[in-house]
Amino acid sequence: xxxxxxxxxxxxxxxxxxxxxxxxxxxxxxxxxxxxxxxxxxxxxxxxxxxxxxxxxxxxxxxxxxxxxxxxxxxxxxxxxxxxxxxxxxxxxxxxxxxxxxxxxxxxxxxxxxxxxxxxxxxxxxxxxxxxxxxxxxxxxxxxxxxxxxxxxxxxxxxxxxxxxxxxxxxxxxxxxxxxxxxxxxxxxxxxxxxxxxxxxxxxxxxxxxxxxxxxxxxxxxxxxxxxxxxxxxxxxxxxxxxxxxxxxxxxxxxxxxxxxxxxxxxxxxxxxxxxxxxxxxxxxxxxxxxxxxxxxxxxxxxxxxxxxxxxxxxxxxxxxxxxxxxxxxxxxxxxxxxxxxxxxxxxxxxxxxxxxxxxxxxxxxxxxxxxxxxxxxxxxxxxxxxxxxxxxxxxxxxxxxxxxxxxxxxxxxxxxxxxxxxxxxxxxxxxxxxxxxxxxxxxxxxxxxxxxxx
Amino acid sequence: xxxxxxxxxxxxxxxxxxxxxxxxxxxxxxxxxxxxxxxxxxxxxxxxxxxxxxxxxxxxxxxxxxxxxxxxxxxxxxxxxxxxxxxxxxxxxxxxxxxxxxxxxxxxxxxxxxxxxxxxxxxxxxxxxxxxxxxxxxxxxxxxxxxxxxxxxxxxxxxxxxxxxxxxxxxxxxxxxxxxxxxxxxxxxxxxxxxxxxxxxxxxxx
Numbered sequence: 196x197x198x199x200x201x202x203x204x205x206x207x208x209x210x211x212x213x214x215x216x217x218x219x220x221x222x223x224x225x226x227x228x229x230x231x232x233x234x235x236x237x238x239x240x241x242x243x244x245x246x247x248x249x250x251x252x253x254x255x256x257x258x259x260x261x262x263x264x265x266x267x268x269x270x271x272x273x274x275x276x277x278x279x280x281x282x283x284x285x286x287x288x289x290x291x292x293x294x295x296x297x298x299x300x301x302x303x304x305x306x307x308x309x310x311x312x313x314x315x316x317x318x319x320x321x322x323x324x325x326x327x328x329x330x331x332x333x334x335x336x337x338x339x340x341x342x343x344x345x346x347x348x349x350x351x352x353x354x355x356x357x358x359x360x361x362x363x364x365x366x367x368x369x370x371x372x373x374x375x376x377x378x379x380x381x382x383x384x385x386x387x388x389x390x391x392x393x394x395x396x397x398x399x400x401x402x403x404x405x406x407x408x409x410x411x412x413x414x415x416x417x418x419x420x421x422x423x424x425x426x427x428x429x430x431x432x433x434x435x436x437x438x439x440x441x442x443x444x445x446x447x448x449x450x451x452x453x454x455x456x457x458x459x460x461x462x463x464x465x466x467x468x469x470x471x472x473x474x475x476x477x478x479x480x481x482x483x484x485x486x487x488x489x490x491x492x493x494x495x496x497x498x499x500x501x502x503x504x505x506x507x508x509x510x511x512x513x514x515x516x517x518x519x520x521x522x523x524x525x526x527x528x529x530x531x532x533x534x535x536x537x538x539x540x541x542x543x544x545x546x547x548x549x550x551x552x553x554x555x556x557x558x559x560x561x562x563x564x565x566x567x568x569x570x571x572x573x574x575x576x577x578x579x580x581x582x583x584x585x586x587x588x589x590x591x592x593x594x595x596x597x598x599x600x601x602x603x604x605x606x607x608x609x610x611x612x613x614x615x616x617x618x619x620x621x622x623x624x625x626x627x628x629x630x631x632x633x634x635x636x637x638x639x640x641x642x643x644x645x646x647x648x649x650x
Numbered sequence: 651x652x653x654x655x656x657x658x659x660x661x662x663x664x665x666x667x668x669x670x671x672x673x674x675x676x677x678x679x680x681x682x683x684x685x686x687x688x689x690x691x692x693x694x695x696x697x698x699x700x701x702x703x704x705x706x707x708x709x710x711x712x713x714x715x716x717x718x719x720x721x722x723x724x725x726x727x728x729x730x731x732x733x734x735x736x737x738x739x740x741x742x743x744x745x746x747x748x749x750x751x752x753x754x755x756x757x758x759x760x761x762x763x764x765x766x767x768x769x770x771x772x773x774x775x776x777x778x779x780x781x782x783x784x785x786x787x788x789x790x791x792x793x794x795x796x797x798x799x800x801x802x803x804x805x806x807x808x809x810x811x812x813x814x815x816x817x818x819x820x821x822x823x824x825x826x827x828x829x830x831x832x833x834x835x836x837x838x839x840x841x842x843x844x845x846x847x848x849x850x851x852x853x854x855x856x
Contacts, residue, residue: 218667221674228677291666293702294659296718296761311761313670313698315691316677321733325726365755366721396719396757396831 204230382411449480777801803842
């Protein structure tokens with residue numbers, strides 16, 4: 196690829212994103228001077244997403260501060276979350292804000308590069324040329340990952356790291372090696388790869404990577420102690436807060452999980468993915484009011500097309516149910532129409548039927564009776580099992596409730612759900628049955644010699 | 651509630667945005683009128699660097715400065731530092747050469763190190779007669795980034811670490827010291843002589 200040729204950038208689609216018209220114009224001049232021809236302009240977050248959906252650009256030049264409490268970093272994370280940006284596309288953050296460096300040095304999801312204003316077109320071109328060369332070099336890896344051929348991805352990384360051309364990309368390749376190992380389901384290999392990176396410098400994203408690898412191996416206490424440090428050392432690395440909270444919830448430390456997410460959510464007001472996490476943690480922690488508010492906010496304000504799902508509505512229903520507000524729960528449940536349910540997953544269908552039965556036990560009793568055999572047979576997510584157990588108690592089918600709880604105990608999922616399930620059993624005068632399940636699970640663990648959940 | 655730092659940061663941020671706009675307008679004028687306004691653009695970039703430097707100095711002086719470490723190929727660092735300063739050197743009739751003996755990946759704060767090198771290059775260009783040399787090598791495990799010129803060299807008072815330095819040198823020393831690896835800190839050294847016989851600025855990073 197000859198990026199030195201002015202014509203190279205002529206054939207690429209550029210998108211400049213900045214909420215300030217004058218700054219937008221400045222970036223456009225810069226892009227055109229370095230050879231760009233097709234330069235599209237966007238005034239901010241929502242508009243940029245719409246444009247990128249319509250016509251994915253090859254190069255995005257995005258200001259860090261986008262106004263309305265939105266940042267370029269958030270846009271980048273959203274684009275990745277909805278898979279709107281191919282690995283081959285270039286995303287360069289532009290900022291006059293020196294503090295952005297703190298962010299970019301910490302996060303996993305960094306842009307391809309960032310450049311601090313003011314800069315000349317020559318300098319932008321230098322940075323873009325380098326990014327283009329790197330992307331070109333890594334292209335076979337992008338393709339292999341997209342096709343989920345992780346063995347091929349792994350082979351590419353191992354071979355590339357030995358080549359002369361791969362020398363400048365050694366760290367990028369080590370990082371990819373770790374990520375591919377995680378995708379492959381080999382957390383021990385991922386841990387080794389992250390440790391190799393950490394020998395050079397304790398990067399927050401690499402320590403978080405190590406914690407993810409430990410979480411994958413169920414070494415929760417070690418993962419937790421790493422993330423406690425990361426969150427303290429890099430307070431602007433919000434993905435680090437999310438991961439720490441996740442580990443806390445796995446350990447059954449709901450209060451710290453919620454507190455961690457609350458602190459991060461307060462500083463990223465319009466990150467609705469984090470609000471969802473907060474609702475989940477708050478519900479596990481028994482703080483139904485926070486869960487209700489967070490989910491109501493998500494459903495009302497996450498304006499990204501297709502972002503608000505049936506799962507979100509179900510979370511709000513659960514939050515209302517746990518808060519004892521069945522009227523509100525029923526209202527939200529009514530918004531999930533039979534047509535919407537047709538496209539829903541098995542879990543979502545099971546949950547919405549169970550929650551419906553909870554509101555109207557008498558009219559739904561027969562339907563539940565008909566579904567019970569299949570619910571006992573199929574794998575369901577933990578939330579759905581709790582919904583079914585709750586409905587089962589409401590219709591007097593204690594046996595179904597116990598079976599759902601037993602299924603949770605049989606997997607590691609009981610760690611997260613422990614408090615909710617115990618409270619549910621206690622509220623239905625079934626505390627003894629719950630203790631019996633607990634006892635059996637403990638005996639089972641001893642018999643198998645596994646280091647299972649110690650709840 | 652705004653702290654003094656918030657106010658200063660926000661002022662610097664606004665000013666740098668304005669300077670970017672000014673530079674872009676000069677770029678457009680160059681294209682429209684076929685003129686070269688390199689020196690005007692260089693002056694704008696120097697002004698922005700000064701602002702950043704003052705802010706960085708304030709942060710580190712207050713003990714709230716933090717480095718943003720990334721892994722950088724040394725060759726890329728040299729290339730970029732030279733790019734920012736080459737036209738200015740040419741304008742002064744100076745040759746700027748780059749010599750990379752390090753050829754490695756190293757962990758440091760890219761933007762701050764670029765700024766320090768740029769400042770050293772600009773300083774060298776003020777005193778050089780004909781040549782400025784930017785080079786990198788590994789010495790005793792340290793990355794040594796060196797800016798040399800063929801001018802009269804530093805005055806004895808400038809090289810005395812006890813004397814009160816200009817803000818550029820002050821920040822360079824503070825930032826060098828922040829780079830720590832295996833208990834070893836970075837440092838700045840000034841001396842005379844070197845390959846070109848003039849001033850030698852050396853930034854050692856662990």
